[in-house]
Amino acid sequence: MALLKISPIFVLAGLMMTGLDVLLAAPIATCVAAIIAMMTEKYSFKEIMEKAFNNVREIVVVFFILMFAYGLAESFMATGVGASIINIALQLGVTAKTVAVVGFLVTCVLSVATGTSWGTFAACAPVFLWLNHIVGGNVVLTVCSIAGGACFGDNIGLISDTTVLSSGLQKVEIIHRVRHQGVWSGLCLLTTAIVIFFAGVSMGLPSTVGSATDAINAIPQEAWGALNEARPSAVTLLDQVKNGVAVYMVIPLIIVIGMAVKGFQTMICLGAGILSSLILGFAAGTVTSLTGFLDLLYTGFSDAGSWSIVMMMWVASFGGIMNSMHAFEPLSKFIVNTVKNVKQLMFSNALLCLIGNAAFGDETAEIVTISPIIKTITDENVEASEEDMYKLRLRNATFADALGVYGSQLIPWHCFVLFYVSIAKAVYPLYNFIPQDIIRYNFMAFIAVGSMLILTITGWDRFIPLFKLPSEPDVILRKKDRVIKEV
Numbered sequence: 001m002a003l004l005k006i007s008p009i010f011v012l013a014g015l016m017m018t019g020l021d022v023l024l025a026a027p028i029a030t031c032v033a034a035i036i037a038m039m040t041e042k043y044s045f046k047e048i049m050e051k052a053f054n055n056v057r058e059i060v061v062v063f064f065i066l067m068f069a070y071g072l073a074e075s076f077m078a079t080g081v082g083a084s085i086i087n088i089a090l091q092l093g094v095t096a097k098t099v100a101v102v103g104f105l106v107t108c109v110l111s112v113a114t115g116t117s118w119g120t121f122a123a124c125a126p127v128f129l130w131l132n133h134i135v136g137g138n139v140v141l142t143v144c145s146i147a148g149g150a151c152f153g154d155n156i157g158l159i160s161d162t163t164v165l166s167s168g169l170q171k172v173e174i175i176h177r178v179r180h181q182g183v184w185s186g187l188c189l190l191t192t193a194i195v196i197f198f199a200g201v202s203m204g205l206p207s208t209v210g211s212a213t214d215a216i217n218a219i220p221q222e223a224w225g226a227l228n229e230a231r232p233s234a235v236t237l238l239d240q241v242k243n244g245v246a247v248y249m250v251i252p253l254i255i256v257i258g259m260a261v262k263g264f265q266t267m268i269c270l271g272a273g274i275l276s277s278l279i280l281g282f283a284a285g286t287v288t289s290l291t292g293f294l295d296l297l298y299t300g301f302s303d304a305g306s307w308s309i310v311m312m313m314w315v316a317s318f319g320g321i322m323n324s325m326h327a328f329e330p331l332s333k334f335i336v337n338t339v340k341n342v343k344q345l346m347f348s349n350a351l352l353c354l355i356g357n358a359a360f361g362d363e364t365a366e367i368v369t370i371s372p373i374i375k376t377i378t379d380e381n382v383e384a385s386e387e388d389m390y391k392l393r394l395r396n397a398t399f400a401d402a403l404g405v406y407g408s409q410l411i412p413w414h415c416f417v418l419f420y421v422s423i424a425k426a427v428y429p430l431y432n433f434i435p436q437d438i439i440r441y442n443f444m445a446f447i448a449v450g451s452m453l454i455l456t457i458t459g460w461d462r463f464i465p466l467f468k469l470p471s472e473p474d475v476i477l478r479k480k481d482r483v484i485k486e487v
Helices: 002-017 022-041 045-057 060-078 081-091 099-114 117-135 139-150 152-156 161-169 174-202 212-217 221-230 232-243 247-261 266-284 290-324 329-338 342-360 363-381 386-408 415-427 435-440 443-458
Strands: none
Touching: 002 022, 002 290, 002 329, 002 342, 022 045, 022 290, 045 290, 060 081, 060 117, 060 232, 060 247, 060 266, 060 290, 081 099, 081 117, 081 212, 081 232, 081 247, 099 117, 099 139, 099 152, 099 174, 099 247, 117 139, 117 152, 117 212, 117 232, 117 415, 139 152, 139 174, 139 415, 139 435, 139 443, 152 161, 152 174, 152 386, 161 174, 161 363, 161 386, 174 386, 174 443, 212 232, 221 232, 232 290, 247 266, 266 290, 290 342, 290 363, 290 415, 329 342, 329 363, 342 363, 342 386, 342 443, 363 386, 386 415, 386 443, 415 435
């Protein structure tokens, strides 16, 4: 019975590993999960639909954020914001050795500001991939760097949907969560920036500042045709880099970051970026009509709806059905019966988040499905003071989010990686990106995931301020013969 209930996970993972798009794999796996849930739990079809829809309702706000983020990406590419960033970077002397680390730091800042990794990557990929082309950098190192940086704010940003969701499911305050992992996150950022810089140096990349005009003129005609078909706004961006654009077109980016730092909600920040790019675009001459600008937003909204939003709806439905029939309960009991102390139990919770993320191929589905499981495992099997239990819940929230967001960068079939590949291909057709390209030099993901696991199992997290987990005898496992409640 246990194998039957968990079998839809293997169906989903198997289909995606064979190369089937998640937009087809998720509906098939959802149907399999629904049939099994009706057989094992005696649910009616109406009840199954309700279980699925309830999970989708939890992430409806993410759909709107995603549409706004896509719209912002299109407007930043076509109104001169992206071009102004490239030109400023060139004036500051960005070279092939430093373009990847600069892209990493910028995406870290922007992802914190907007709270969206997908939107950050969509907005920054055309800027830094073409800047990389201009200065002659390593395209794989650069795409990995901006992919890793785009995830930074999705894990620690106060307005990030995954931060909010993972904290809420563990019943901890978001600000407490951010403080708990803040120093660790900062150390990951600093370490990654250093590694990326030395990686660029070790590759023997040129140290001279490239010429934008010469690089753009060297782009073959067939590449222009492919780019114009896949992402017309990228053609506009490159023309603006070549011909120049008003430096004040960088202001919309500053506005988005500034408003986010002040605590405005994500959609307000994104909306402000869109509106300011429209107004300043009229002043700079990069926007000639309101109709043309609305066409940019239409392109962004339709791109989000044609794949990303539909995919997320199916994955969320799948997670809701799986959770309703307690598919992971045997695995939970196995963990409890094999660990010898609280430290090992918490490490197992981390591994469970990684396994769930790989199985679902979606970090939101992992957070929604696995978070209640690890919370129940911890609450029902650890004896500790309320203060120490709260610290364990803080770490569980960090596990679900960090290993969901950063772990996604190491899973070839994950929707994160597939999305990044599709965006990179669309805005930079000169290179045929594959999922492994997002993983190869993704130092942020390797450092974040590796350090999280190592610090937890060794107890070395005690050396990181505010990150230490309570240890025995302050926290102890309950007797092994106690049966955990149903998840």
